[in-house]
Every structure is written in C-alpha cells, then in structure tokens.
Amino acid sequence: MKYDVVVVGGGPAGSVTARFAAEGGAKVLVIERRKEIGVPVLCGEGISKKIDSWGMLDSRNWISREMDGARIYSPNKTMVKLSAEKAGNETGYVIHRDLFDQELARKAMRAGAEYMMNTKAVGLIKEDGRIKGVKAMHFNEKLEIEADIVVGADGVESNVGKWAGIDTTLKPNDIESCLQYTLANVDCEDPFTDFFLGKKIAPGGYIWVFPKGKDVANVGIGVLGSLSRPGLAKKLLDDFIKSDPRLRKGQPLRVLAGAVPVSLPIKTVKDNLILVGDAARQVDPLTGGGLTHCLEVGKIAGEVVAEAVNEQNFSEEFLMKYERMWKERIGKKLERNYKVKELMLDLDDKTLDKFADSLKDYNFDEFSTKGLIKALVKKHPSLFVKLIPLVKG
C-alpha cells in the first residue's frame, strides 16, 4: 500500500489537510481509529463566524444556533457583554461537530482523498532512520502504509509526534482538564455564549454555557491541569449546574471528558512528518479554541504538502515552509494569549470583579480576546502595563 501522503486522524485538521493536499494533486489516505467521522463529539462546539468567508463548507446543516454575542461573568457575576451590535457582526455559531467534521471529510473525499475507518496507527515505518510510512491495525488486519509524507492529526494524545521524536508532552500548567454535558430541559432563551470566571468556579479555566437551542446547551468546564485534583472538573461543574436557575432542571443528553492543550507553539516538522491541529498544539491558550485554527492551518499544511509531492522534495527543510507559514498566520496570537493566560493566573477574584465592573458598559470595537485586552489596557493602564506590549501590532 503506497500513498504520497498518509494522514493519521480524520478530525478537522486532518480532513482539511487531506483536502488541500488532494486538490493539489497528491494521492492521500486518511486513517481514522473511530467508527464514524466526528463521533463521539469531543468539543464545546463554538466557532467564530469568520469561517464563512473562507468558503470551506457549503452546507449549513452543521449550524445548531447562531449567536448574537458573548457574555463574560466575573466571580461576583458582574457581566461584560460583547454583542454583535457593539462589535460588528463577527460573532459565532454553536455547531453540531459531528456534521461539521463530516462535511470537511466529504470535501476531502470529493477532492480524491481516501479514508479508512476503524484503523488505528500503532507506529511509524522507519528505514535507516527515515520515516517511510505508518503501521496500523485495520479491524484485526495489520497494515503497513507506505507514504512519502506522514501527517499527524491525531489530537491531544499526539502519538505520531512522539513516535517521530517530537516532544509533545504537555506540562500540567499547559493542559486543561475538561468535562461537558449537553443538557436538555434548560432555559437558554438568549442566543449568547456565556463564560464564567473565578478561582472557585474553575481554577485556571472557566465554565461555559453554549446554547445549541432554547432548551439545549453545552455546559462545560476547563480546569488547569496544575490546579486539578482527581475528579475536580466534574465536581465543580455539577455544583455550578445545581446553583444556576437556568440549568438546574437540565438533564444530560451527552457527557464527555476532554483535554485541551493550552501551551506555547511547538515544533511541528520532523524530517518528512508534520503535525496539525491539537496534535500540533495549535490551540488558543486563553480560550481553548482550536477549530478555526484547524481550518487555517490545515489549508496551509495541505498546500505545502502538495507542493512537496509535486516537486518530490520531502526534506524537513522544504516542509518547514509549513511551520513558518502557520506561525506567521496564528503564532503571534498564540504567544500573546499564552502570556495573558499566565497573567490571569495571578489575578485574584476581587481584581477580576473590578475589571468586569470597569468594562460592563464598554463599547468594544473588536469581538475578540484582543479587543477585550485592549479595553482592559485602556481602563487600567497602571495595572496592565504588562499587557500593553501584547496588543501592539
């Protein structure tokens, strides 16, 4: 079995990479260990509307509900509102991740990529130190898939990266311990994504309420690994749900645990192997959001990979073009938000309340974390001297 490119993992990053590699003329195989693309859903299912302008998805069936904005609640429940009317129309959607992933996979298939399900990568084929492909189990059949380029899109576990010798291990302060329920019978009339901050609510993270409909919402929590204790995420989330009148009567349609990388960018190219998506830690360390990055970075990865195939140049030097390009696109934002994440850890609940109070009637000119930071700098120049360099440029 010989391909130009083998992609390990059929999530958004893997499928978008596969699509653009195939469109560029490469013979691509995607292997997926699960039995259905996008299932089980492992995600809060929020995404920015800016993806609309990228034209990567045709159907709209993956949209569960359109949002009017976001509300951030400080520990004493002071609310800061970022709404479409105040900050332009770039808000977000709450989506059906299973349908979303399947749409991206269909696009890759239409471009000519092949998929194999129930196929688990178990190692790399190496010859004289050179990566020659992927060893996999397809049902109970052992496969050796030869390929000129290997793409690791295998999520937070990032085994492919480890096999290639890239240090993908996340330190406890660089990973969020997450739990989420999809709750029915809740009362979420307003189309707003809600974020709840506080050391007692979610240490080193936050609780989110993303309404998929008026009576259904994803309600989840992220706790920073270094502040986590066994089962703490579940305990804090259960307590929160009991305390919130909108959610108290909610019943779970789904429960999922998750691990979200919130680290600085890592090395993503080793010889003829590249990493994309969560495996490459291409996640916003402040919000834990990674879905838009998968689309942006996957396109870059696919195009560079196709170029490598067309030129038959599979050197690390050539593939580093991918790393330079993705870092140019989102690297600065990731580094800035990592610093903000670290600063946030030093803030006590009273300071957060004070910040929220000063921003509660603010007119944001930008619907983003950058817009929030800018506003904070404006309101608290002395306290936020540290943040000023982070919003320049």
Place this chain on the structure above:
Amino acid sequence: MVRHKAKVNREVCLSCGGCIAICNQDAIRMVEGKAYVNDSACIGCGICINFCPVGAIEKVDAV
C-alpha cells in the same frame, strides 16, 4: 518502601486522552478504547491522577 502505580478504572474513564498527553514517562496509551497504564513505565508521580476530570485514575500499591 511501598512504590505506587497509577491504575485506570475502565468503567469510569471517558477516553479523553488527557492522561496520555500529560504523562512524561509515555506510560499510558489507549487499549480497547480506554486509557491503560503500563506498570513497568509508570513512576507513580500522580500527575495523571490529579488531571483526570472524572477521577478515573487511582494510586495503587505496586506488586
């Protein structure tokens, strides 16, 4: 001295993979869809135990 190891309760594990990403000994992998700790690689540091969002990992005495 009693040495400790991490052990995953398969009934509780929700397969998020966080323990695999956080283990600096590369001692955990998915076996039949659930996290599994390789005893001979585990050093009993407890990092995965504290991380687990549902408390599915316990400290047990090494045999």
